Amino acid sequence: MDFNESPEEAAFRTAAKAWLAANAPQHELPEGVMLDDTEEVMLGRAWQRAVYDGGYAGITLPTALGGRGGTGIEALIFAEEEARYNLPKGPYIGIGLGMALPVIGKHGTPEQIAAYADRTLKGELTWCQLFSEPSAGSDLANLRTKAVRAGDDWIVNGQKVWSSWAHRSDMGILVVRTDPSVPKHKGLTFFVVDMTSPGIDIRPIRQISGASDFNETFFSDVRIPDANRIGAVGEGWACCMTVLMGERLNQGGERGGIENLIAYAEATPRGAGTALDSGSVRMALAQALAEEQAGKSFQARLRTMVSRGENPGALAAMVKLAFARRYQQTSGLALELRGMDALAPPAGDARTREIQHDYIWSTVIRIAGGADEVLKNQIAERVLGMPGEVRMDKNVPFEQLK
Numbered sequence: 001m002d003f004n005e006s007p008e009e010a011a012f013r014t015a016a017k018a019w020l021a022a023n024a025p026q027h028e029l030p031e032g033v034m035l036d037d038t039e040e041v042m043l044g045r046a047w048q049r050a051v052y053d054g055g056y057a058g059i060t061l062p063t064a065l066g067g068r069g070g071t072g073i074e075a076l077i078f079a080e081e082e083a084r085y086n087l088p089k090g091p092y093i094g095i096g097l098g099m100a101l102p103v104i105g106k107h108g109t110p111e112q113i114a115a116y117a118d119r120t121l122k123g124e125l126t127w128c129q130l131f132s133e134p135s136a137g138s139d140l141a142n143l144r145t146k147a148v149r150a151g152d153d154w155i156v157n158g159q160k161v162w163s164s165w166a167h168r169s170d171m172g173i174l175v176v177r178t179d180p181s182v183p184k185h186k187g188l189t190f191f192v193v194d195m196t197s198p199g200i201d202i203r204p205i206r207q208i209s210g211a212s213d214f215n216e217t218f219f220s221d222v223r224i225p226d227a228n229r230i231g232a233v234g235e236g237w238a239c240c241m242t243v244l245m246g247e248r249l250n251q252g253g254e255r256g257g258i259e260n261l262i263a264y265a266e267a268t269p270r271g272a273g274t275a276l277d278s279g280s281v282r283m284a285l286a287q288a289l290a291e292e293q294a295g296k297s298f299q300a301r302l303r304t305m306v307s308r309g310e311n312p313g314a315l316a317a318m319v320k321l322a323f324a325r326r327y328q329q330t331s332g333l334a335l336e337l338r339g340m341d342a343l344a345p346p347a348g349d350a351r352t353r354e355i356q357h358d359y360i361w362s363t364v365i366r367i368a369g370g371a372d373e374v375l376k377n378q379i380a381e382r383v384l385g386m387p388g389e390v391r392m393d394k395n396v397p398f399e400q401l402k
């Protein structure tokens with residue numbers, strides 16, 4: 001097996017690198033500075049517009065959607081090169097590109113594609129994901145937010161939670177229950193919703209860091225036009241699967257890849273030399289590098305499958321599971337390299353603060369987009385063919401569940 005890039009891939013990398021060197025530096029965020037959310041989204045939109053103008057927006061999205069129609073490997077190459085810069089790339093952009101566009105492209109109408117694809121690729125529309133509820137996280141199909149048809153509209157009532165950046169999003173992808181008389185996976189319908197619609201109340205959840213990345217989103221008699229329905233009534237679960245596939249396959253690309261870590265080890269003084277002179281550090285880095293390369297090759301293969309219209313199914317869970325574990329391990333290794341100062345870095349030491357942030361953030365990646373245990377269950381059942389979990393509620397109408 002040849003792990004080297006093909007001549008076309010190498011040419012793509014050279015071109016992407018050159019384009020980024022010419023365009024990314026003026027969009028970089030200042031190291032260690034916490035920006036106001038409104039300002040960050042403004043910068044994020046501007047960077048996405050630059051990516052679009054450069055021809056790199058939506059690399060694996062079909063050209064019919066306005067994407068580049070490229071391969072999964074090209075998308076990873078671009079993400080790797082882009083990760084060398086500290087760019088504003090929040091969920092408000094990533095949810096649009098990695099979740100909303102794939103679901104609209106696969107299940108939406110030509111009118112819906114025309115309404116949302118180009119504006120999302122250009123960074124003009126920001127998006128949030130309105131799936132989780134207080135009693136529907138891992139068991140998403142247990143959701144209770146409901147929509148009732150009223151003429152050309154649907155009237156939505158209920159509550160979502162953990163809606164990342166909903167407070168700065170123009171649009172949301174929303175799954176609701178439209179038929180409680182059938183089993184839980186069957187009575188769901190999928191919509192896109194304008195986040196300025198009357199009746200939407202977005203309440204920030206305050207984190208220990210002082211930031212508020214997430215929200216509770218309440219719906220009180222919110223009218224959503226039927227024209228915003230994605231897919232058929234009752235087929236919301238299939239739409240959710242498309243979204244979750246995109247979410248899992250798009251993991252990675254965060255700063256903190258092994259190459260950065262090697263550079264960090266080389267810049268960290270230890271004894272008369274640097275941390276990179278230590279045999280145990282080299283061993284840990286080599287192990288992490290091998291795991292990263294294997295993970296990325298696997299991820300590229302699955303993303304290429306998706307861009308060809310094939311369905312990797314539960315294999316996508318493996319990408320997410322492996323990435324989350326790797327990210328936590330490598331950010332832990334970065335903390336160890338920094339030593340005791342990592343716990344209380346001197347003021348102005350922005351790099352160590354970034355490392356601390358990565359380490360804390362890496363723990364939530366083991367939950368967001370599917371918790372480790374739940375992904376392991378999926379792999380066990382659907383990839384390895386092991387016996388399934390006992391599901392008493394599988395064929396019971398939702399309204400009869402206790």
Ligand SMILES: Cc1cc2nc3c(=O)[nH]c(=O)nc-3n(C[C@H](O)[C@H](O)[C@H](O)COP(=O)(O)OP(=O)(O)OC[C@H]3O[C@@H](n4cnc5c(N)ncnc54)[C@H](O)[C@@H]3O)c2cc1C
Pocket residue numbers: 128129130131132133134136137138139161162163164165364365367368369370371372373374377389
């Ligand atoms: C950083 C972050 C961002 C997020 N952003 C969004 C967003 O934008 N939009 C959105 O809709 N949601 C978002 N979420 C919510 C996320 O999808 C849920 O947190 C996730 O699905 C887990 O659900 P839960 O929090 O309800 O935990 P639960 O489902 O209650 O799980 C709690 C624990 O029980 C375990 N568990 C549950 N079921 C099983 C089982 N069958 N077998 C074994 N163990 C099990 C889980 O692994 C976990 O450890 C975000 C979450 C995080 C952390």
